[in-house]
Amino acid sequence: MSIKKETTLLEDLNQALAAETLAAFRYLYFSRIASGINSPPLSEMFEEMAEGEWKHAAMVMQRIVQLGGIPVSKPSEWEKRSFHPYNDPPRRGNDLKLIIRDSLKLERSAVEFYQRLAGKTRDSDLITYRLAVDAMVEEAEEEQKLAALLD
Secondary structure, X not given: OOOOOOOOHHHHHHXXXXXXXXXXXXXXXXXXXXXXXXXXXXXXXXXXXXXXXXXXXXXXXXXXXXXXXXXXXXXXXXXXXXXXXXXXXXOOOOOHHHHHHHHHHHHHHHHHHHHHHHHHHOOOOHHHHHHHHHHHHHHHHHHHHHHHHHO
């Protein structure tokens, strides 16, 4: 039986910062490469999602600093420390369903991560708990929007 090392709150927050930074870039990328007859509203949605992810990254970074930690700042570390494994985004902007499915995986991973973080901090750190709950709600809303596009 192996014993899994429990991560510290600052490690969790740096995982969130790394993932949010990568997600923001990914959504901005998608907003620019999406092509085809249905792409304009999707491009706009991805641009808005990128802005939301940047806001999450800023809030998480602020919390790390408030707790006396050092935010992960090296781009080479973002992929290593993200709570969601990084894979190359789809290169073709005309496969909108592939882009949506790719984004849906990311949003589901974010919801799960923030649920765990909220559970971990509920009784010990109300500020981080609130940050996690707010981010989880926003990620869940984005997940629902993306899922509706595939229906």
